[in-house]
Amino acid sequence: MRYTDSLARSAEHLRAALPLMTRQRAALHPVSYAVWYEFVSARNLALHQAVLTHTRDGATLDEAQTWALYQDHIGSQLTSLDAATAQKVGDGLARVLDTMAASAAEAGQETARFDNxxxxxxxxxxxxxxxxxQADVLQELLSGSREIRGAVGALQSQLSQSQHEIEALRQEVRHARNEALVDALTGLSNRRAFDQALSTCLANSAHKPDDPKAAASTAPCLVLGDIDFFKRINDSFGHGFGDQVLRAVAQTLKTVAANDIITARIGGEEFALLLPRSSLDQAEGLAEKMRSTVAKGRIRRGEQAQEQQNVTISFGVTQLAPGESANDFLNRADRALYASKHQGRNRVTVLTSDSNDAQEPVKLRA
Ligand SMILES: Nc1nc2c(ncn2[C@@H]2O[C@H](COP(=O)(O)OP(=O)(O)OP(=O)(O)O)[C@@H](O)[C@H]2O)c(=O)[nH]1
Incomplete structure (x- = not known):
């Protein structure tokens, strides 16, 4: 069960959530309650972080963002949890069938030996x-044994048929599981897949510390991107065109990024790229290439050639410091992204772990 808090603790979370919802003028429906409940209870770090990002500088969460947060951080978790359970059951069933098929095959061989x-x-x-x-009796025994062999043969073919069915079921479950990790709009990894990849990447990097003597030291790098003035695009040309922009930008990021880079849509118009092993310069170069490719592109709005829209995207780049937590890593990338927005957008900002202070000047590139 997802919510296991005691009554007193739930009431405490609710008391904390309600004033926030009022201040945010949040709609009063279960999806909105769930988002704010999970935010105040700090049970869901990714959601907590996303809400902070959306509401920085006193911004309010709108309906679309609330639904997107629910979809990315709460709803999809339930789906993939179900899929994980189904996978476990499927695997268990398949194991039982494998064993039964092996026993039946053995029984068949035994009977054939007896027959011989x-x-x-x-x-x-x-x-x-x-x-x-005595010979008559033995003939009867022989025909009886043939019957046994026939029955075992039928059992074997039945089991092999069941094995095919189980395999098909397994593939369906695998497919459902993958779907739960994919952002339906863009086809990129979703927030959940990104969080999983990030924790795996951090765990791996803890086991493989970087060589400090290497010239361009490599470690996991994070590139966060956020489309500029996306609200204006939605407001001017409609949500449908906004979705088209999201798909086009996602496609560009996917094309520019190498295969080993996790490319995810982690919020409404926010993207994240995780480079498992890279120098900071390489990560910055990648972000810069993405920024300029998006800026040069034109997205068609209608039938007329002149109905084209250009969009820009801002990036924040950082590299993991030794022993750093996922949260600090993400926060620094987010602050770098925020600096890009603050400095005028359509730019890449790199923030290193030794320039941790948000006030400290950061390296900018337009
Ligand atoms: N079309 C579409 N819009 C979305 C989706 N998810 C979130 N949005 C919208 O994205 C917009 C994000 O706006 P803001 O967070 O104000 O950011 P912005 O206008 O891009 O401004 P800056 O980031 O400061 O440049 C909001 O209007 C959301 O409704 C989505 O899946 N599709």
């Missing part, structure tokens, strides 16, 4: 006319 022995005995007995009665 009987054949030999019958030939010997038929060679002796005085043993006619």
């Amino acid at each position: 022995s009987l054949n030999t005995w019958v030939e010997q007995l038929l060679g002796d006319p005085n043993q006619q009665t």
Whole structure:
């Protein structure tokens, strides 16, 4: 069960959530309650972080953002949890069937061996006319054994049919599981997949510390991107065109990023790229290439050639410091992104771990 808080604790979270919802003029429906409940209870770090990002500088969460947060951080978790359970059940069933099929095959071989022995005995007995009665009995035994063999054969083919069915089921579950990790609009990884990849990447990097003597030291790098003035695009040309812009930008990021880079849509118009092992310069170069490719592109709005829209995207780039938590890593990338927005947008900002102070000047590139 997802919510296991005691009554007193739930009431405490609710008391904390309600004033926030009022201040945010949040709509009063279960999706909105769930988002704010999870935010105040700090049970869901990714959601907590996303709400902070959306509401910085006193901004309010709108309906679309609330639904998107629910979809990315709460709803999809339930789906993939179900899928994980189904996968476990499927695997268990398949294991049982594998064992049964192996036993049945063994039983079949046993029976065939028994049948062969009987054949030999019958030939010997038929060679002796005085043993006619015993031979009749043995013939009967032989035909009985053939029946057994037929039955076991049927069982084997039944089991092999079931194995095919289970395999098909397994593939369906695998497919459902993958779907739960994919952002339906853009086809990129979703927030959940990104969070999983980030924690795996951090765990791996803890086991493989970087060589401090290497010239351009490599470590996990994070590139956060956020489309500029996206609200204006939605407001001017409609939500449908906004979605088209999201798909086009996602496609550009996917094309520019190499295969080993996790490319995710982690919020409404926010993207994240995780480079498992890279120098900060390489990560900055990648962000810069993405920024300029998006800025040069034109997205068609209608049938007329002049109905084209250009969009820009701001980036924040950082590299993991040794022993750093995922939260601090993400926060620094977010602050770098925020600096890009603050400095005029359509730019890449790199923030290193030793320039942790938000006030400290950061390296900017337009
Ligand atoms: N079309 C579309 N819009 C979305 C989606 N998810 C969030 N949005 C919208 O994205 C907009 C984000 O706006 P803001 O957070 O104000 O940011 P912005 O206008 O891009 O401004 P800056 O980031 O400061 O440049 C909001 O209007 C959301 O409704 C989505 O899936 N599709």
